[in-house]
Amino acid sequence: MPENLSTQLKKYLPQPILKLVKDAGEKANELGQELYLVGGVIRDLLLGRANFDLDLVVEGNAIRLAQELAKGNQAKLIIHSRFGTAKINYANFSLDVATARRESYSQPGALPDVQPGAITDDLCRRDFSINAMALCLTPQRFGELIDLYHGKDDLDHRLIRILHPNSFIDDATRILRALRYEQRLGFELEARTAELLQRDAAMLDTVSGDRIRHELELILKENHPEQVLKRAEELGVINKLHSSFKSNGWLTERFEKVRQISKQTIPYPLYLCLLIYSLTNEENERFLSRLNFPKRPAQAMRHTLQLKTQLHSLAKPQLKPSDIYQSLHSYAPQAIQANALASESTIVSQHLQLYLAKLRYVKPLLNGEDLKRMGVPSGPRLGEILNVLHEARLNGEVRTRKEEERLVYSWRHTL
Numbered sequence: 001m002p003e004n005l006s007t008q009l010k011k012y013l014p015q016p017i018l019k020l021v022k023d024a025g026e027k028a029n030e031l032g033q034e035l036y037l038v039g040g041v042i043r044d045l046l047l048g049r050a051n052f053d054l055d056l057v058v059e060g061n062a063i064r065l066a067q068e069l070a071k072g073n074q075a076k077l078i079i080h081s082r083f084g085t086a087k088i089n090y091a092n093f094s095l096d097v098a099t100a101r102r103e104s105y106s107q108p109g110a111l112p113d114v115q116p117g118a119i120t121d122d123l124c125r126r127d128f129s130i131n132a133m134a135l136c137l138t139p140q141r142f143g144e145l146i147d148l149y150h151g152k153d154d155l156d157h158r159l160i161r162i163l164h165p166n167s168f169i170d171d172a173t174r175i176l177r178a179l180r181y182e183q184r185l186g187f188e189l190e191a192r193t194a195e196l197l198q199r200d201a202a203m204l205d206t207v208s209g210d211r212i213r214h215e216l217e218l219i220l221k222e223n224h225p226e227q228v229l230k231r232a233e234e235l236g237v238i239n240k241l242h243s244s245f246k247s248n249g250w251l252t253e254r255f256e257k258v259r260q261i262s263k264q265t266i267p268y269p270l271y272l273c274l275l276i277y278s279l280t281n282e283e284n285e286r287f288l289s290r291l292n293f294p295k296r297p298a299q300a301m302r303h304t305l306q307l308k309t310q311l312h313s314l315a316k317p318q319l320k321p322s323d324i325y326q327s328l329h330s331y332a333p334q335a336i337q338a339n340a341l342a343s344e345s346t347i348v349s350q351h352l353q354l355y356l357a358k359l360r361y362v363k364p365l366l367n368g369e370d371l372k373r374m375g376v377p378s379g380p381r382l383g384e385i386l387n388v389l390h391e392a393r394l395n396g397e398v399r400t401r402k403e404e405e406r407l408v409y410s411w412r413h414t415l
């Protein structure tokens, strides 16, 4: 008899979500299809970790089922016909529905060839035993656990295990995924998995920059990314991201500080700027091009290294706020923040923080239109006066609109 987890599922899912998945099972049944909840949510249900990122797999036609589910539900349906998948967005929740599929890899690192299949096919193409479980949602079998690879035992023994010896060759991103789950869950790589991971580490070279970058992004979104990087170093994998990367105490301390200052937001770009902090410009350029970084984060990383070479000019204690502003206003804020965290000099850090917290927001109260109304003719001189006004405001020499006007009148006479 397969194990049944319906009681656990009913306790685990919030009532409205439970109702949605039950309705989905019934609807699939009416269409003569079997429906399953799969992947990470089963793992997290068994571990008692919250995860309402629900993936449904149907033996049949996912798009047809999703269309039925979205009807009359005020849900928004997004269909990806090419992949046979659909996303149903409800008011504050979404369901991913996919057709059960069979996959084969024509060559390592490539995306797989896909055909419709049974749930067993769909599970055997997955990464790790703990991610390869499914729960049936069809009414007669509601809650039935499908666990062909003993994922539940591996959860009990806290192990990350691949499903077959060629798993990392088929998809080398699993190397990075394995380390991410291992550290997130406080698990260990099963011995043979660890061996194969090291054997196949070079396969990461066959993976596109975009896919590696995506995995790095997922690592940096974990609660403690430095632990994943440390493990990647121990296993000789970190150099697949960049030959000069090192995970060390310095990085760990900085990452901890990043989390203290970031609070709500995920500090992904800032982590990146610290990750490349010890690289040379050339090394950084190789990293940016290997991982095909988009313009914005690439610029923040370049600025980080540029600013690092200019920090000496911010080490003087008597700098005026306007001098600090002039030195920093052309750099990306993450680059400034990264340098503030990285710099060993208290005075430099203070100047960088002052800019980030205050100076970058300072603007004169008067604008160009106000100046023209006050009789300053358009032209380069107007721009200069605005700059001087900005400086005076940064340095606290003018505080009110009246004081700014007085200053403009005094300069106007010198025109």
Ligand code: CTP
Pocket: 038, 039, 040, 041, 053, 055, 125, 126, 127, 128, 131, 132, 171, 173, 174, 177
């Ligand atoms: N998967 C896989 N191989 C990959 C990526 C994903 O086998 N390279 C499968 C796994 O079964 C995984 C599921 O697809 O559970 C969903 O992938 P993803 O959303 O990345 O992971 P989750 O398991 O949902 O985990 P997380 O908590 O990290 O989101």
